[in-house]
Amino acid sequence: MIQTVEAIIDEQGKVKLLQEVRLPRGRRALVTILEEKPEAEVSETAFLSEEALGEDWLKAEEDEAWSHLQSES
Numbered sequence: 001m002i003q004t005v006e007a008i009i010d011e012q013g014k015v016k017l018l019q020e021v022r023l024p025r026g027r028r029a030l031v032t033i034l035e036e037k038p039e040a041e042v043s044e045t046a047f048l049s050e051e052a053l054g055e056d057w058l059k060a061e062e063d064e065a066w067s068h069l070q071s072e073s
Helices: 044-057 060-069
Strands: 007-009 015-017
Touching: none
Parallel strands: none
Antiparallel strands: 007 015
8 A cells, every 4th residue: 555654854864754653564665755835735634535537537428528528520
């Protein structure tokens, strides 16, 4: 299972997780270095609905509903 956890990295490169994480055994991790201050906040509702909207977008009913906006090439 992929899990995202917020952390802070100090000047020496030490990573401190901001919440406790319990795993059955050691795992690999990827670290993304973010800007010091977020440029724009994403609303929690938009963030949480992204996956569900992505699934809906792939449905045939969506293609039909938006077909009038597609170019005829």
